[in-house]
Amino acid sequence: MTSSASKAATGTVTVTGLMRDISRVGTDPHRGGYSRPVFSAAETELRSWFIEQAARRGLDVTTDHNGIIWAWWDTATGTRKDAVITGSHLDSVPGGGEYDGPLGVASALVAVDLLKTRGIRPRRPLAIAVFPEEEGSRFGVACLGSRLLTGALDPDKARNLKDADGNTYADVAAANGQDPRFIGADHKTLQQLGLFVELHVEQGRGLADLGKPVAIGSSILGHGRWKLSVYGQGNHAGTTLMKDRKDPMIAAAKIMISIRDTARNYKDARATVGRLHPVPGGTNVIASRVDMWIDVRHPRDEVTAALVESVHLNAQVIAAEENCTVTFGTESLSPTVHFDTGLRDRLQTLLPDAPVLDTGAGHDAGVLAAHIPTAMLFVRNPTGISHSPEELVDDADAEAGALALADAFAGLLGEAMLLTKDRVQAPMMAG
Incomplete structure (x- = not known):
């Protein structure tokens, strides 16, 4: 899985190339599509793939006590404050589609490549986050990693969650190198985060009907x-x-x-x-x-x-x-989540051709929205089908999504934005 990775230094890596590298991981011969539950061999292989990809780009990679992988592109000062965060997840529903989760991770890596090709040096740190058990397909709680990070899920409840085979989350996490004693709210990390923009395949026909490749999210249905x-x-x-x-x-x-x-x-x-x-x-x-x-x-x-x-x-x-x-x-x-209007308005300025859509699908961005300004970008799915092998993203749209993410970050990384709930003040250029 390194055919695309070897090109990282030249900036020629594509989203479709990265997706092709992992296209055989976790294929499900019985259901079709992909089955990549958290802590499975497939999901673990994808996590290793991401860590390798991030390291090739010179990002500082750590895995926290909640199993979230953080790949940091630091500023010259190395201070991790008011960071711009992107990323998604690598786990899937049983027999799920190819793009749900991994598209956001691959697009984030390519967005970093594009920014480096442009010679951009961030004035605020950027991190790519990979959240575990977003789908909740193994332990029954969706967005488990982000819920633990924010304190939305009681650690004792999480430790005692069981999969279909009766294995507890604590036991499975321990068998995969995590210490379940330390899961739970991580206020230190939360204080480093300035905003979160998650790119995801659209799980409906909004963009297909509008004839647009990329949209900005407005809300998540309760x-x-x-x-x-x-x-x-x-x-x-x-x-x-x-x-x-x-x-x-x-x-x-x-x-x-x-x-x-x-x-x-x-x-x-x-x-x-x-x-x-x-x-x-x-x-x-x-x-x-x-x-x-x-x-x-x-x-x-x-x-x-x-x-x-x-x-x-x-x-x-x-x-x-x-x-x-x-x-x-x-x-x-x-509950229903309305993404930060100030951040959404800023993204509309940076991406003037992108329409605004809501979604009926849950995401880690919805969990983080109670703590930091969050937003989403959706990439067109011509079938309108998701959580199914028929989920699809055309190659050109995949690259358009990464380009939109890079364009957004080109603006956001050079600004010390005074974002507050439901409003945005004029950005000040960071010195």
């Missing part, structure tokens, strides 16, 4: 994940009469239809059952329990809450009709 368990009576499939059954699978099927129908009653709502787990899971066994995980999203948090409450109440009624019971709990919840 979203959460809930676990609903239906309890019945496990029994023999051949000897139990239909009239005598307490089958949680039947109740679960009806609940899933109810979730879809309930979401349709709320304009702009999305509700999805993406995972279902019957226990014990035998073909000739009536299940004793069925677990399902529900993803709900809406621009208004009060609507999300109302929809979820309706889902819970309907599930109780449906389960009772099948002589079953339910339990319902929140796995994670993120």
